[in-house]
Amino acid sequence: MASSEYHVVATGIAERLAAAELDALERCIADASDPQRGFNALYVLLARHRRALDASRFRALYQRHAARFDGVPMRAVLDSDMAMLEQAGPDLVTALRHAETALAAYPGNLALVAHHARILAEYAWSGGEAGREDLASALRRMERAIETAPERPRFRAVHAQLAGLLGDFDLALASIQRALDLEDSEQAGYAMRVVEYHRIRADITLHREATAIRARLEEATTQVADTLQERLDKAVADVGQQARTELGKVRAETLGTLGLLAAVIAFIVTTTQIADRQPVDAALRLLTGCAGMLSLVFTAFAAVFGVARPARLILPALLGGGLLLVAFLT
Template sequence: MPPPSDAAFPQAIRTVIEAYPDPEPLLRAALDDRTIRARSRFAALYALLLRLRREERHAEYGSVVRDHEDEFGAEPYFHTFRAIVARAKGDLASLRSSVEYSRQAVASMPDVAAVVHQLAAFWVEYLERLEDPGPARDLDEVERHVDRAITLTQGRIAHYYETKGRVLALRGEFEAARTAVAQAIELEPRTSRDHLRRLTQYQSSRIRIDLMQERARWAQAHARFRTELTEFKGQQLQLLGLLAAVVAFIATASNIASQSSGVEGLRLMLVASGAISVVFGTFSLVNNSRVRRVIAAVVIGCAMIGAGMFVPASWMS
């Protein structure tokens, strides 16, 4: 059995557990036997906790961790135990604490693939629980840790690819995410005791990816609908503005026709028409119309105002 400081320690523990149909009584006996050296007892503690975690006996897991924290709390692996206890509480704050504990473990054991992967797995779970997508830099760091864990194990650990797929799904790369999960299913050892549990986990990830893709499609459709609705409202306001301008023009023309005649009436009509054009163009700008249309309306309006004010009377007669 390699020492806990060896990067092969976690996998060696898993191999030992696989060799026994029911290793729990032996592990508890070794852990309680004070005549056994501390390193061997810690290995028994690690194996027992691994067994409890596989069976999702979270309350017992937390109890065992608390019972042996005074003795083994200085071990770097104990940060991973604390992280698992925090994650089991289920709330978002505890999940964030599990990420921080895992960070401390990685800082102490940067070359242990299982420790690096635990940080990535807990972090991606935390990001999945957030209402809004996490910062891109967080996803970059999570993916870097996953890739690091895969590299350290030469790509032989199946569930690391499932974590990779979850990261890709958060990025919106759904096809790549499905490919990663499919690779995890293909690599999962058929003889492992965790085989069925892992397959269930992978299928759950597949369903989650499908749901995330549908949610992304719905969000895009919703955003497109909101944009179209905003544009429609703007168009309606423009039509109302145009109607108001037409009514104002008719009223102004009637008033001028009743009170003025000849060149003066024509000047007033030009100035009034230009003013209405400028006002309508400015109104359209407020409602996010195209700038070119607004500029054209304002230029034409200003030209009409200028013509009404400065064009010689001889040109109008």
């Protein structure tokens, strides 16, 4: 069973069996005196049904006899095949688990290497989370298997699936084409295998196109993001510059206002001190003139800095001018 030829020999025997020999093999399975011979007979019969893609007979035979061979590690291969024939659809998780068990028991069996790699690839192609390192390890094992048996089309097909999953699309397409070239049209199930290989090639081609589209979208997204970031940075810089300009203007206006207020206060204090030493009439004229001057100064300040609409400055200007005129005429 550990030999890579076990499956090949079993398949070869299965293809040559006559109807009477099928019955004889099933009697061997039921013979409990030699469990190893019984399992070999079961494996040959199942290989025949698998090769003929007869899922119903495979399932019925498996269900009748498989439980008697729990202690045989190779049974994991049959369990894996059975999981792929679930009526609700292939149970890839279970199939992969059994394939890993069989491969661990017989790591040198090339048929099991290919079986495990195929289930792993199908699992990954169906959307399962298969690690890249697991896929790469399976690909390396398949490359060694192909070196040993370069004329096995199934090995090439599985190799193509793994290479496609890892993004080496040229290698994948070359491998699946080689699998098609190696298939023997005289063998049973040829049409079904060729259909499967074309499906694999279509998957690889579609995955290549999807990867290329995804790369272009990522590039376009990056370019758009960079452009938007540049615009955002420029807008932020412009807003910052405008804010600094406005802040400078406000600061300058504030300082100007404070300076004006300081000058006005000094003017008022000085005027008051002067008026304090004048006669009452002269002091009143001086204060009236001071009030008019202050009104005109603040009106001019409001006009320069746009504090109020021009129409609202007419009355303060007239008042200031009138007070100043009264002070000079009286």
